[in-house]
Structures are given as C-alpha cells and as structure tokens.
Amino acid sequence: MSAEASTQPATEPKKEDEEEEEEDEEESSIVDDDELWKDITPIPQADAERPMVQIAYHPEYRKAMNLFRGLLEQDERSERALKLTSVILQYNGAHYTVWNYRSQILKHLHQTDPEGKHIQKELGMLNKYMGDMRKSYQAWQHRALMVELLEDxxxxxxxxxxxxxxxxxxxxxxxxxxxxxxxxxxxxxxxxxxxxxxxxxxxxxxxxxxxxxxxxxxxxxxxxxxxxxTPEQFTKIVDREIEFTKQQILKAPNNPSAWNYLRGVLRRGSRGLNSVEEFVIPLTKTAHELDAENSWPIDLNKRSDLPVPAAVELLADIYSESQSKIKQALELYDLLAEKLDPIRKGYWQFRSQRTGPKQVTA
Structure with missing residues (x-):
C-alpha cells in the first residue's frame, strides 16, 4: 500500500441496522434479477379469464408470487428462495403458504448449520418486526418453529x-x-x-x-x-385467589373481568356461591343506603357507581339456590331488568321465569 493510500480514513464497520437495510434492498432487487431466476419458470396466478374484480397487485409482488409458485413446484429450499419469501411478506405479512414455506426452507438450511446462524438471524428479524406483526398468527407460529429448532x-x-x-x-x-x-x-x-x-x-x-x-x-x-x-395447598390457592379478587372488585366494582374470575374460582374450588354472600350484599345497595347504615366496605372505592349489576346478579343467583329466598331472587332480577341493565331486559325476564315457581297445569 502506498503512503498516499495509507492516509485515507479507514472504513468504519457497518452498523447492524445498516446491514439489515442493505439486505432488505438486496432481497427486493432479486425479483428483477433475471439471471438469478433463469432456471425457474414463473407460474402466473390462475385467475378466471374475466374476473369480476381484478385485484391490483403491485408489479413486484405479482412477479415475486409468479416466481414463488415456480419454486414451490420444485420444492426448492435455498437461500434465494428464502430471500424471495422476504419480498413477498413485505407486501403480505399474513400469507400462510409463504410463512410455511419459509419455515421449511430454514429447517432445511439448519441441518447444515450446527451453530444455528440462520435461525438466530431469523429470530433477530422477528424481534425487530414482531411488534408490527403481532396480530399475525402465522408469524407467531413461525417463531414457535424457529425456537423449537434452536432449542433455546x-x-x-x-x-x-x-x-x-x-x-x-x-x-x-x-x-x-x-x-x-x-x-x-x-x-x-x-x-x-x-x-x-x-x-x-x-x-x-x-x-x-x-x-x-x-x-x-x-x-x-x-x-x-x-x-x-396437596389438597391443603390447593385450598390455600383457592382462598388466596378469592381474597385477591375481592380486593380488586372493591377497587373497581363494575369490572366484569373480576366478577367472572370470582365465579370461576368458586366453581373450580367447589365453593358455593353463598360463600361470598356477605361480601356481595353491600355492593347491591345504593351509596345512600350504605351511608345511612354506616356500612361502607373499608376498601371500597367511594366513587363507585352503586349498586353494582354484577353483584346484584350474583346475589340473585345465590338466592335462587334457596327455596326460601326465591321471591328475593325474583325482585333482584326485576331490578336488573327495569333499572340496572334494561338493555338486556329480555334476558333477565328469562332468568326470572327460569327461577320462579313452576306453574302446574291441570
């Protein structure tokens, strides 16, 4: 190297993002590389002769898909096939067949890659773009297969x-x-x-x-x-979950998620609904009634809308299990139908009819 040449600044190493950008450009440009695909016969999409609605595919996507069908027919699992799937997925990230083919390509390449570089690179790509693809079940399935191959x-x-x-x-x-x-x-x-x-x-x-x-x-x-x-430990878990859920209900009494969870815990723990009756009753009253009785639950959010429809429903269900409290259950279903949840009036009337005494016909 001459002295003059040695004075030139050294080339800085490329950053990871710059390398990925170059790879994206390379993958995109491969579609137009006729020399690369000279051994592949593109297969056009089999549309009707005169389709009612002609889909306006991007020219690059159309060309990539034609090449993809040609590769798929030969079941080629190569680096160029992998790059072609990248181009297609940039246009259509939900293309299940392309994701599946990409998985099969990487699985094949992994067989001759003991260090797992292909899979690690793929997971790196998924780490970068998964936030944008998080609603694509195809992408999650692909990730699961990559993790399985890497065994980490x-x-x-x-x-x-x-x-x-x-x-x-x-x-x-x-x-x-x-x-x-x-x-x-x-x-x-x-x-x-x-x-x-x-x-x-x-x-x-x-x-x-x-x-x-x-x-x-x-x-x-x-x-x-x-x-x-052990059964004793399971009992403690049930108790823990009931108490946890009660505390969350008191913070936000009109949160249906917590009420549904409470019912699920009681059912799974073989506890009767009546085991939470004492907890539920204050939440079926108005703020005025709680003030008059000086019976506000200690941790109840004072800004809560009362009574709580979910609490009224649960108490009605508790009462409906006792023959001596059927009348009270019917009153609560009526309260839900007429005041607390009138949009589902028909449903509450149905529940009331199912709960009330059966009419005996002659």
Missing amino acids: VSKEIAFVDKVLKADTKNYHTWTYRQSLLCRYNQPEMWAGELSAIEGLLVEDIRNNSAWNHRFFLSFDTFPLHSPDL
Missing part, C-alpha cells in the same frame, strides 16, 4: 413481555406465552409468572387477558408446575 427458550418470556407492553390484550401473544410454558415446562419460566400478571393487573385492572392467564396459572396448569400439590 431462555429469552422468549422476556420477548413476550416486551410485545405485551405495546398491546397487553393481544390474543396471539398470550396464546404463544401459554404454549411456551406448557411445551417447555421449565421451572424458571413459571417462577415469575404470577408476579408478572399482578403487575399487569395493577396497570390495568380490566385486562381480561391477564385475568385469564392468572386462572391458567392457578388452576389449569398446576399439574405441570406443581405436580405434588
């Missing part, structure tokens, strides 16, 4: 937590989380789940997805994470 789930719960920060109620994210827990059943994965869910409920007490996951942890999966659970 150590970072997955943390990744799911990150996605949930953007959308705490996304069905696909929660389904993926639960599948991870059940499939891999690692103690360290279960360890922080309950506290994580409590954190989400503190942020949003009405997050029905978090309530559902709490029930999943406490009652649906203990044979996995607590296989030696």
